[in-house]
Amino acid sequence: MWNLPNILTLMRIALIPIFIVVFYLPWEWRYPVTAGIFILGSITDWLDGYLARKLEQSTPFGAFLDPVADKLSVSAALILLLEANPSFLFAVPALVIIGREIVVSALREWMAEIGQRASVAVSMVGKLKTALQMVAISVLLFFNPETDRVYHIIGLVLLYGAVILTLWSMYVYLKAAWDELVKSDSL
Template sequence: MNLANQLTLFRIALIPLLVLVFYLPFDWSYPLSAAVFTIAAVTDWLDGYVARRYDQSTPFGAFLDPVADKLMVAVALVLLVGDHANAWFAIPAVIIVGREIVISALREWMAELGKRASVAVSFLGKFKTTMQMVAIIVLLAFNPDQYPNWRLVGYVTLYLAAGLTLWSMIIYLKAAWPELMAEEGVTK
């Protein structure tokens, strides 16, 4: 169990802590839940850096890292949907979670065909992830009723992330389109 994998497992262990802290009946639960999520976001970057820099990439890490990322983002968005119970928040949250499901399935299917590289993570995907993380941190950090300006900043950033999410999904689907439309037994 190398350091990169330990960081990924630590990120997963932060999920129940995030839920617990989010529901604490204190005003400071907002910045504390944002801090927990921020630590998770930093470990996301750090485990990738450690794996590349110290040649610690493993099949277990390659599987678990994206799972940990998607779990943390999905859990945070579900928590926030309850706090921001309106369609303006739910729409980008559904887009982000839905895209993750579609692209995960697409990557798995393309890997079965031996063509996973055509749907590998791109710079756009990394930028999208950064915008998601920023939006979620802002939305977690401030009580939406007490800080409407920060809520607006969070919503704008979340919509930017949702737009990038759709754009990157279209790029991935276009890359996979020839395989998706190939007749059985025939590839292009």
């Protein structure tokens, strides 16, 4: 359990309260520092998976904890951004992204229960969605929305791009599981 990939995943979870505290500090440098902490966590997301495969240190604990860490860090960042930008424009992507994570997590859990976990394995669309989401959130965290409007708009456009990939990846997962979802128990 205590191998390097799992330690990195635990570190990513430990970074969440730190970037939340930094986000609320009353100093201008809080924006790039918050983004830097989020980016560090995003890099460890890629690195822990790479190291687990490369060092052959994949564990059930790591397989469980890695997606939990992803969902916690993205959800925390989206909630912070929504609180700092209370508008329909931020509420929609936050709800879509967090809602998709709940739906796909439940779907994967249910498919695993019926022995069909492999049919809802992580897809390339899901990986692209995650990458774009991390970039968009990093941009939105990095710049002060009051003084850096252009970057704020760029971040928002990237976030909506992530929403499109989010919906697409959810469609891919639901399509893969559809036959199992609509099966009738009665014969």
